[in-house]
Amino acid sequence: MEPVLAVLVGLLVAAAVYLMLARSFLLYLFGLILVSNAANLVIFAAGGLTPGAPPLIETGALAPAGPVANALPQALVLTAIVIGFGLFAFALVLAFRAMTELGTIESDEMRIAEPPEAGR
Amino acid sequence: MAASAGRQRTALTAGAFLPTLLPAALFAVLAAAIPEVAAGAVLRGALDWVPSLGIRLSFRIDGLSLTFATLITGIGALIMLYSGQYLHGHPHYRRFMLFLTAFMLSMLGLVLADNLITLFVFWELTTLTSYLLIGFDHGTAKSRRSALQALLVTATGGLALLAGFILMGLAGGSFELSDLLADPRALAAHPWYPAILVLVLLGAFTKSAQVPFHFWLPNAMAAPTPVSAYLHSATMVKGGVYLLARLHPGLGGTDAWFWALTLAGATTAVFASLMALRQSDLKQALAYTTLMALGTLTLFLASDVAVAVTAAVTFLVVHSLYKAALFLVVGIVDHATGTRDVARLSGLGRALPVTAAAAALSALSMAGFPPFLGFIGKELTYKGALALSSVPYSVAAAVLTANALMVAVAGIVALRPFWGRAEPEPEPGRVPHEAPWPMWVGPLALAVLGTVLGLRPGLAEALVGPGVAAVLPGGEAYELKLWHGVNVPLILSIATFAIGGAIYALRRPLAAALVRAGAASPLDFDRGWDRLLDGFKVFAAGLTRIVQPGRLRAYLRFTFLTLLGVLAVTLALRTGLPAPPDLPALSWRELAVLALIAGGTGLVVTTDSRVAAVAGLGVVGIGVAIVFIVYGAPDVAITQLLVETLVVVLVAVALLRLPFLYRDGRVLHRPWDAALAAGIGLATTAALLLVVEAPPDRRVTDFYEVAAVPEAYGRNIVNVILVDFRALDTLGEIAVVLVAALGALVLLRGVAGRARG
Numbered sequence: 001m002e003p004v005l006a007v008l009v010g011l012l013v014a015a016a017v018y019l020m021l022a023r024s025f026l027l028y029l030f031g032l033i034l035v036s037n038a039a040n041l042v043i044f045a046a047g048g049l050t051p052g053a054p055p056l057i058e059t060g061a062l063a064p065a066g067p068v069a070n071a072l073p074q075a076l077v078l079t080a081i082v083i084g085f086g087l088f089a090f091a092l093v094l095a096f097r098a099m100t101e102l103g104t105i106e107s108d109e110m111r112i113a114e115p116p117e118a119g120r
Numbered sequence: 121m122a123a124s125a126g127r128q129r130t131a132l133t134a135g136a137f138l139p140t141l142l143p144a145a146l147f148a149v150l151a152a153a154i155p156e157v158a159a160g161a162v163l164r165g166a167l168d169w170v171p172s173l174g175i176r177l178s179f180r181i182d183g184l185s186l187t188f189a190t191l192i193t194g195i196g197a198l199i200m201l202y203s204g205q206y207l208h209g210h211p212h213y214r215r216f217m218l219f220l221t222a223f224m225l226s227m228l229g230l231v232l233a234d235n236l237i238t239l240f241v242f243w244e245l246t247t248l249t250s251y252l253l254i255g256f257d258h259g260t261a262k263s264r265r266s267a268l269q270a271l272l273v274t275a276t277g278g279l280a281l282l283a284g285f286i287l288m289g290l291a292g293g294s295f296e297l298s299d300l301l302a303d304p305r306a307l308a309a310h311p312w313y314p315a316i317l318v319l320v321l322l323g324a325f326t327k328s329a330q331v332p333f334h335f336w337l338p339n340a341m342a343a344p345t346p347v348s349a350y351l352h353s354a355t356m357v358k359g360g361v362y363l364l365a366r367l368h369p370g371l372g373g374t375d376a377w378f379w380a381l382t383l384a385g386a387t388t389a390v391f392a393s394l395m396a397l398r399q400s401d402l403k404q405a406l407a408y409t410t411l412m413a414l415g416t417l418t419l420f421l422a423s424d425v426a427v428a429v430t431a432a433v434t435f436l437v438v439h440s441l442y443k444a445a446l447f448l449v450v451g452i453v454d455h456a457t458g459t460r461d462v463a464r465l466s467g468l469g470r471a472l473p474v475t476a477a478a479a480a481l482s483a484l485s486m487a488g489f490p491p492f493l494g495f496i497g498k499e500l501t502y503k504g505a506l507a508l509s510s511v512p513y514s515v516a517a518a519v520l521t522a523n524a525l526m527v528a529v530a531g532i533v534a535l536r537p538f539w540g541r542a543e544p545e546p547e548p549g550r551v552p553h554e555a556p557w558p559m560w561v562g563p564l565a566l567a568v569l570g571t572v573l574g575l576r577p578g579l580a581e582a583l584v585g586p587g588v589a590a591v592l593p594g595g596e597a598y599e600l601k602l603w604h605g606v607n608v609p610l611i612l613s614i615a616t617f618a619i620g621g622a623i624y625a626l627r628r629p630l631a632a633a634l635v636r637a638g639a640a641s642p643l644d645f646d647r648g649w650d651r652l653l654d655g656f657k658v659f660a661a662g663l664t665r666i667v668q669p670g671r672l673r674a675y676l677r678f679t680f681l682t683l684l685g686v687l688a689v690t691l692a693l694r695t696g697l698p699a700p701p702d703l704p705a706l707s708w709r710e711l712a713v714l715a716l717i718a719g720g721t722g723l724v725v726t727t728d729s730r731v732a733a734v735a736g737l738g739v740v741g742i743g744v745a746i747v748f749i750v751y752g753a754p755d756v757a758i759t760q761l762l763v764e765t766l767v768v769v770l771v772a773v774a775l776l777r778l779p780f781l782y783r784d785g786r787v788l789h790r791p792w793d794a795a796l797a798a799g800i801g802l803a804t805t806a807a808l809l810l811v812v813e814a815p816p817d818r819r820v821t822d823f824y825e826v827a828a829v830p831e832a833y834g835r836n837i838v839n840v841i842l843v844d845f846r847a848l849d850t851l852g853e854i855a856v857v858l859v860a861a862l863g864a865l866v867l868l869r870g871v872a873g874r875a876r877g
Binding site (some may be wrong): 001003004013017020022026037056082083087096110 | 670671672673676677680701702703704706710714717718721722724725733737740741744747748750751752753754755756759760763766767770771774777778790793794796797798800801802804805808809811812815816818820821824825826828829830835836837838841842846849850853856857859860861863864867868870
């Protein structure tokens with residue numbers, strides 16, 4: 001299954017990059033959501049996939065009975081999901097504020113702090 | 121206490137003599153070591169600095185470093201004494217003395233260092249302190265430009281030198297000079313030798329102002345005169361010469377060394393003597409004669425013939441003595457009359473008798489008349505030139521040209537202003553009169569020393585002989601004598617005086633012709649330098665405009681392109697492409713999840729509808745959550761579903777206020793972006809395939825699995841990792857979310873306030 005996930009991740013990343021390069025900052029945000037999903041899948045797949053055996057220990061046992069899913073990437077992905085959400089929420093509010101202040105959501109037109117461009 | 125001529129008439133305090141004490145004391149210590157070193161002893165001292173890198177603060181006093189060190193401290197003491205008077209009452213007098221002392225100590229460290237890195241550090245310190253000294257008069261644009269030019273040229277050479285030193289250290293297996301030079305021909309046989317040679321010579325030639333790097337030295341005359349006398353004649357510019365002499369046993373003896381030094385030295389010597397003739401400013405003329413001397417010194421370090429090396433070391437001493445004296449004389453003349461223009465100065469001898477005497481003695485030494493030390497130096501240069509077996513006549517011709525021009529320039533610069541009919545007031549309102557003693561004692565002492573050493577060449581040999589022995593291990597210095605009988609060098613000497621005299625007589629038409637030729641020549645190094653700097657600025661501005669145009673999309677494009685490039689290069693050169701994976705037979709459930717994620721992604725990219733896009737994002741999120749559930753990560757799946765729901769809600773709320781511009785969003789409306797995106801997607805897939813080819817390293821997981829219950833009393837291993845083993849990381853994560861929430865709150869308040877206002 002890991003090679004299949006690798007192809008899927010490639011698709012997600014390509015879509016995300018394409019969206020992030022769009023004029024609209026909203027599409028950039030959509031790209032951001034897709035790329036964080038892709039990153040989480042990369043971490044998850046890199047740790048190896050074990051179907052149907054969550055990393056839990058029976059009551060009274062000192063260690064998992066049989067082979068269970070890799071707990072380490074799960075912990076990492078959990079953290080990544082939360083941080084990704086924080087980043088996204090902040091960026092969304094930033095877009096919201098930009099719309100209110102500048103009247104545009106197109107990143108090309110957000111140039112107040114930039115030097116004047118040649119030929120414009 | 122004597123009163124200063126001209127500007128200041130207040131008495132000097134004892135404090136003015138304080139800075140002189142340090143170089144004088146150092147000079148006394150070093151001079152006391154001369155007999156011991158002349159007998160062949162080498163004095164050492166070392167401190168560990170960065171032992172792991174083989175960098176030590178190690179110092180060594182042998183014949184060569186002692187020759188330089190005595191010149192640096194001896195002339196330094198006289199210069200400090202002179203400066204106390206010259207800059208008396210100057211508002212930044214103390215700063216000047218600080219810079220000058222710092223420079224002297226750096227220079228001393230440079231010539232005494234026995235470790236390549238230590239030497240380099242002192243080398244750069246002399247560059248920095250000389251920058252401060254040249255730019256001392258920082259109120260004028262000319263000084264600032266000259267200082268920066270000197271800094272950039274010599275520091276660029278310094279960087280090359282550092283690279284050369286590192287290569288040398290790696291090739292030789294040690295950064296200690298005494299280790300590297302112990303086996304004289306080992307470095308020259310190393311395959312890196314050509315690179316080392318080029319880099320080291322770049323450093324030495326920029327520092328010692330060899331053509332084509334010479335242009336900064338005449339500009340450096342913007343510095344106060346004592347600085348010119350010290351840095352730009354006697355010491356700093358000799359740093360490059362010292363380096364060539366020091367490394368001669370290690371890097372010399374090859375054809376490449378011989379030709380590089382011969383060509384650079386001869387070109388510089390002849391070019392500089394011609395340039396010296398056309399200058400009307402005394403300081404400028406002397407600056408060019410310094411260039412000539414540096415060229416001559418480089419020329420004679422090219423070979424490993426004993427006579428040539430003796431000529432180099434002798435000429436080094438001769439030149440330091442007379443050139444420092446003459447610069448100081450020019451400073452006195454400037455102080456006394458207010459001008460340095462040759463055409464306006466004459467007959468000063470009556471008003472400034474002591475200065476005139478010092479000038480005359482120095483000028484005769486410079487011109488190479490007997491019985492001065494300069495005569496011995498010049499005879500030796502002819503002998504050295506004739507001893508160069510492969511090219512004796514061309515070198516002798518170059519030296520003859522340069523020496524003859526020196527005779528003429530000595531006459532113009534040092535004799536002419538003191539001779540003839542006295543101008544009562546060269547500059548209106550300034551009646552010239554003799555300088556106070558702290559100013560004339562320096563040039564007089566140096567001039568007299570040049571005379572005494574000429575009459576008693578045995579004394580000079582105590583300095584020169586050990587120096588030659590250090591450059592040529594096992595080599596015998598050629599005996600210094602005034603009279604060698606009638607031989608070729610003597611005949612060449614007489615020819616020099618004749619030609620020099622003729623040039624002196626014809627100096628006006630010759631100078632005019634040289635000025636015309638210079639104006640017609642397209643080769644202007646100084647202006648070329650400006651153009652080079654302007655070119656850099658234009659290039660940097662152009663590059664910035666392209667790479668950082670101030671548009672988010674451009675930055676992202678460059679970031680993604682770089683990422684793609686790095687991934688592609690790594691895949692192509694380091695790892696190779698992954699083998700095509702065997703795709704397993706997928707169950708319908710797995711296929712359904714994959715179709716869900718892929719379909720959702722396609723919807724987000726292609727749709728025109730805002731609601732459809734948000735729905736597509738939700739579908740992708742839920743698909744990923746299902747993957748987590750299927751592969752044993754229920755906690756992750758729950759979090760993912762929760763967060764995904766929140767994201768959709770937030771976006772939906774925001775959409776009420778945000779326009780949705782899909783004008784250019786659809787596939788293939790931006791084919792280049794699509795190609796870039798596809799490239800990164802493929803590279804990511806390839807990288808991940810390579811990662812999953814090998815089974816994952818589970819050592820850390822194994823630890824958590826067996827430690828979870830006994831150490832943390834928890835049965836959910838993922839939870840135990842998050843809240844127990846890595847609790848601090850989780851706290852950091854919570855802090856990130858908190859900061860994001862606070863930031864969002866502040867931004868939203870602004871919106872609300874604006875809506876109300």
